[in-house]
Amino acid sequence: ADSHAYTQITKADINERVKKYAQNPSFDEGKKILDTNRALIISGPPGVGKTTLAEMLSYAYSAEGWQLVALRSINDGYTALNDSEKQIFFFDDFLGKVALDRKSLSNMDSEFNRFIGRIKKVANKRFVLTTRAYIFEEARRISEYLSGRQLEVSKYTLDVGIYTRKIKARILYNHLAASEISRSNIEYLIQSDKLFKIIDHVNYNPRIIEWMTDPVHFPPLSSPQYPDFFLDALENPDGLWEIA
DSSP: OOOHHHHHHHHHHHHHTTTTTTHHHHHHHHHHHHHHHEEEEEEESSSSSSHHHHHHHHHHHTTTTTTEOOSSHHHHHHHHHOOTSSSSEETTTTSSSSOOOOHHTTTTTTHHHHHHHHHHHOOEEEEEEEEEEEEEEEHHEEETTSSHHHHTTTTEEGGGGOOOHHHHHHHHHHHHHHHHHHHOOHHHHHHHHHHHHHHOOOOHHHHHHHHHTTTGOOOOOOOHHHHHHHHHHHHHHHHHHTTT
């Protein structure tokens, strides 16, 4: 029951996120790898959109009638595995966010290897996972199961560099359109000279755009303050990235 509830919550989150998604080359690249290898590991630095890409790929398969199964552990995958159904498994941050040690890795890597091996043998299964790039490389260094070529060909590294100026603008537009930011704040942002400075900023990152279009992440601001506060978050992103 808890696994089912987790999947339902994940579906609801994806349905909200799809309103803000700006399709970019990573979608087609990821879909191609997933269709060819039946498994896809999306890696990259924090905040570049790994989870969003994985969710949008899962959404695309769901729209074609595949059953979405969101995983918290590989055991959830074994429990839900059904050879007679088309299934897309989604495992976000499958190696964790903080650190790895040999003991914790040894408890999961062989089971993970068996599960992904099974997925690759069955035509009606897909498996999409996300992980931070530096954690994945460390895991591959200390695990014989994760260092094999079968995972190398299933890996896609996502980087902000793939986002063109038009895509960056679309990401910002979609987030503003779906946000609860006041109309006057958005109008001040559009009328100011800050809009293009945000899009072209060297520190542009989808995570910062997400934060700055969600009022829960910053104090109440008057409309004239909003453009400057938004740009300041890009100029000085320490507060956002400190915990990450």
